[in-house]
Amino acid sequence: MVILGIDPGLGVSGFAILQKNERNTSLLDYGCLTLPPTKSIPIRIGMFHDFFLEKITLFKVTDIALETPFLGKNAQSFLKLGYLRGIMYLLGNQKNISMHDFAPREIKQMVTGFGGASKEQVSRAVLSFFPTLIQPKKNDVTDALAIAMCGLWHHKRNLFLSK
Amino acid sequence: MVILGIDPGLGVSGFAILQKNERNTSLLDYGCLTLPPTKSIPIRIGMFHDFFLEKITLFKVTDIALETPFLGKNAQSFLKLGYLRGIMYLLGNQKNISMHDFAPREIKQMVTGFGGASKEQVSRAVLSFFPTLIQPKKNDVTDALAIAMCGLWHHKRNLFLSK
Numbered sequence: 618m619v620i621l622g623i624d625p626g627l628g629v630s631g632f633a634i635l636q637k638n639e640r641n642t643s644l645l646d647y648g649c650l651t652l653p654p655t656k657s658i659p660i661r662i663g664m665f666h667d668f669f670l671e672k673i674t675l676f677k678v679t680d681i682a683l684e685t686p687f688l689g690k691n692a693q694s695f696l697k698l699g700y701l702r703g704i705m706y707l708l709g710n711q712k713n714i715s716m717h718d719f720a721p722r723e724i725k726q727m728v729t730g731f732g733g734a735s736k737e738q739v740s741r742a743v744l745s746f747f748p749t750l751i752q753p754k755k756n757d758v759t760d761a762l763a764i765a766m767c768g769l770w771h772h773k774r775n776l777f778l779s780k
Numbered sequence: 781m782v783i784l785g786i787d788p789g790l791g792v793s794g795f796a797i798l799q800k801n802e803r804n805t806s807l808l809d810y811g812c813l814t815l816p817p818t819k820s821i822p823i824r825i826g827m828f829h830d831f832f833l834e835k836i837t838l839f840k841v842t843d844i845a846l847e848t849p850f851l852g853k854n855a856q857s858f859l860k861l862g863y864l865r866g867i868m869y870l871l872g873n874q875k876n877i878s879m880h881d882f883a884p885r886e887i888k889q890m891v892t893g894f895g896g897a898s899k900e901q902v903s904r905a906v907l908s909f910f911p912t913l914i915q916p917k918k919n920d921v922t923d924a925l926a927i928a929m930c931g932l933w934h935h936k937r938n939l940f941l942s943k
C-alpha cells in the first residue's frame with residue numbers, strides 16, 4: 618500500500634507519500650508544489666495534474682487521501698478547491714487508485730487524539746511519528762502527512778473490522 | 781472558431797458545439813451527457829472527461845464557454861460543480877483551448893435582452909436562432925447553446941473593439 622496524502626491549493630499544495638509494509642511504514646516523499654499566481658487557472662491546473670501524475674506513476678501510488686473541504690468565507694476559493702479535487706478524482710479513476718476522504722476534525726482526532734487541535738499541535742504530533750523529518754517550513758507538509766496517516770490507519774482499521 | 785458551450789452536472793451535462801465561419805454559424809453537435817448516479821464520483825468524473833475529450837478532438841474545438849456558478853443552498857453540489865469545471869480547465873490547458881466564463885445574468889441578457897429571463901424564455905430565444913433545432917426535452921441543451929452563443933458574440937465584440 619502506497620498512499621498519497623494531499624492538502625491541495627491553487628497557491629501551495631502540500632503532499633506526503635507513505636508506504637506500508639508488513640512491519641513498518643516509510644515516508645517515500647514529501648514537499649510542497651507552489652503554483653505561480655501570475656499564470657492562468659487552466660495553466661496552474663495543468664501543472665498540478667502533471668506534477669501529481671508523475672508522483673503517482675513514480676511511486677506506484679495505490680491510495681489517495683484528501684481532506685473534506687468546508688465552505689469558508691470565500692465561496693470562490695471553495696469552488697477552486699473543487700477544481701483540484703476533480704483532478705485528483707480523475708487521476709484516481711485513470712490509475713485505478715482508491716480514494717479516501719476525511720473531515721478536518723476526524724484527521725485532528727486521529728493524529729492528536731483531540732478533534733479541536735491547532736495546526737501546530739497537528740504538526741508536532743506528525744513530527745513525533747517521523748523523528749527523522751526536519752520541521753518543514755510550511756504546515757502544508759505536516760497537514761498532508763496527517764491526511765496520509767489517516768488513510769493508512771483507516772485502512773488498517775477496515776482490515777481489523779473485516780476479520 | 782469552434783466553440784463548445786457546457787452546462788455541467790454530475791447528473792446531466794448539456795452541451796452544444798457551434799462553428800463560426802466568415803458568413804454563418806452552424807450547430808455541429810448538441811445533446812446531454814447523463815452520468816449513472818449509481819457509479820462513484822471518480823468513475824463519473826472519468827466518464828465526463830472521456831466524453832468531452834472525444835468531442836473536443838472530433839470537432840477540433842478552439843474555445844470553451846462555461847457559466848459562472850453561484851453558491852446555492854447546497855455547498856456540496858457547488859463543490860462538485862467545481863470538480864467538473866476543473867476537468868474542463870485541464871482539457872482546455874492540454875488542448876490549447878481558450879476558456880470563457882459568463883455570469884448567468886450576462887447570458888440571459890445577451891440571449892433574451894433581459895437579465896432576469898426565465899429558463900423557458902432563454903430556451904425560446906435560443907430556439908428562435910436555430911429554427912431547425914427541435915425543442916429538446918431538457919433545458920440543459922438550450923442552456924448550453926445559450927452559453928456557446930455568448931462565447932461567439934463575446935469573441936465578435938472583442939474583434940470589433942480591437943479594430
